[in-house]
Every structure is written in C-alpha cells, then in structure tokens.
C-alpha cells in the first residue's frame with residue numbers, strides 16, 4: 001500500500017525550491033506532506049517561507065556542537081520524532097555526516113544546478129558559464145556521502161546561448177529546477193524509484209496521479 005510520505009526540506013538560504021515544492025503540493029499532489037523545514041542558518045529566508053505556510057521551521061546552530069557527527073545526531077533525533085520518510089536537500093550548504101547519510105540511505109534527494117558529473121560544488125551555474133560550456137542543466141539525484149555523486153533520478157539540459165548573461169542563465173536554470181524537483185519528489189513519494197547500482201529506474205513514469 002502506498003503510504004503518504006512525511007517530508008523534511010533542508011535549506012540554508014533563499015528557498016525558491018522549497019517554495020516550488022510547496023506550490024506544487026497545493027495545486028497537484030506529491031503523495032507527501034512537507035512537515036518540516038530545517039536550516040543551519042537562522043537567517044535563511046526558507047524558514048520564513050515555512051512559517052508563512054504553517055510548516056514547522058527549525059534552526060539548529062552548528063557552532064553549538066563540537067563535531068559534525070554530534071550536530072547530525074541532533075538532527076536525526078528530530079527527524080525520528082517527526083517520523084520523516086524523505087529528506088529533500090534544497091540549497092542545504094552544510095556537508096552531511098557519514099552517520100546521517102547511512103541513517104537515511106536512499107531517502108535523501110539533492111538538486112544540483114549543472115549536469116553531473118560536470119561542475120560539482122557550490123557554484124555549478126557560474127562554473128559552467130565561465131568554462132564556456134555550450135550545454136548545462138539541472139540534476140536531481142540521491143545524495144551520498146561524496147558531494148554531488150549519488151545515483152541520478154532526473155536531468156534536464158539547456159543550451160547556453162552565445163550572448164547569454166550569467167544572470168539570464170541562472171534564471172533559466174532555476175526555472176528548470178522548480179519544474180523537475182517536484183516531479184522527482186513525487187516519484188519518490190509514489191514509490192516509483194528503483195535503484196540498481198548507479199541506475200535509477202522510474203516505474204510507470206507516465207501514470208502519476
């Protein structure tokens with residue numbers, strides 16, 4: 001039986017992907033509910049978006065913990081209390097510990113603003129732009145301990161025009177992100193993602209409710 005998922009979104013900043021997920025769930029159905037927004041940054045605008053949408057918003061100060069493991073153990077406790085089935089990283093700029101990734105193995109999604117494995121890291125859009133790539137895009141993948149490296153769920157490519165500005169490219173990339181992240185989350189919540197090594201099969205892709 002398909003169980004409705006309890007989703008936690010982790011965000012450190014603006015939270016436009018969080019907003020896209022919230023909006024999608026109002027107009028469609030993810031087969032899940034965003035019940036928690038978590039941040040390592042007390043000023044993250046994402047926390048404000050959560051409150052405006054009556055979603056529990058939690059900030060934990062990393063500097064109050066002496067190790068990353070200690071910090072993540074506190075987060076794990078919170079996620080267990082909230083009975084979280086899926087962690088969605090949406091601009092969470094804090095590396096997850098080994099313990100966290102093991103605890104939520106195959107239950108953490110991440111979005112990266114480039115076509116992985118190209119242009120990993122915190123500046124995927126700018127790096128592709130400055131490199132002179134003709135094509136870039138967006139990747140949604142399962143998160144693993146190594147940064148930007150887990151099995152890929154969805155990718156969408158985008159040509160970089162000759163006269164493109166960085167700002168123009170950023171806008172196009174974010175538009176793609178806001179379109180494909182909700183889809184990937186929905187596939188997860190509908191139990192449609194089957195991982196086989198590096199490959200992710202999407203079952204009955206066109207039969208989403």
Ligand code: GRF
Nearest residue numbers: 014015016017091111112113
């Ligand atoms: C997005 O570009 C995402 O791909 C990257 O961080 C950015 C977060 O943006 N991981 P926002 O906070 O969702 O607006």
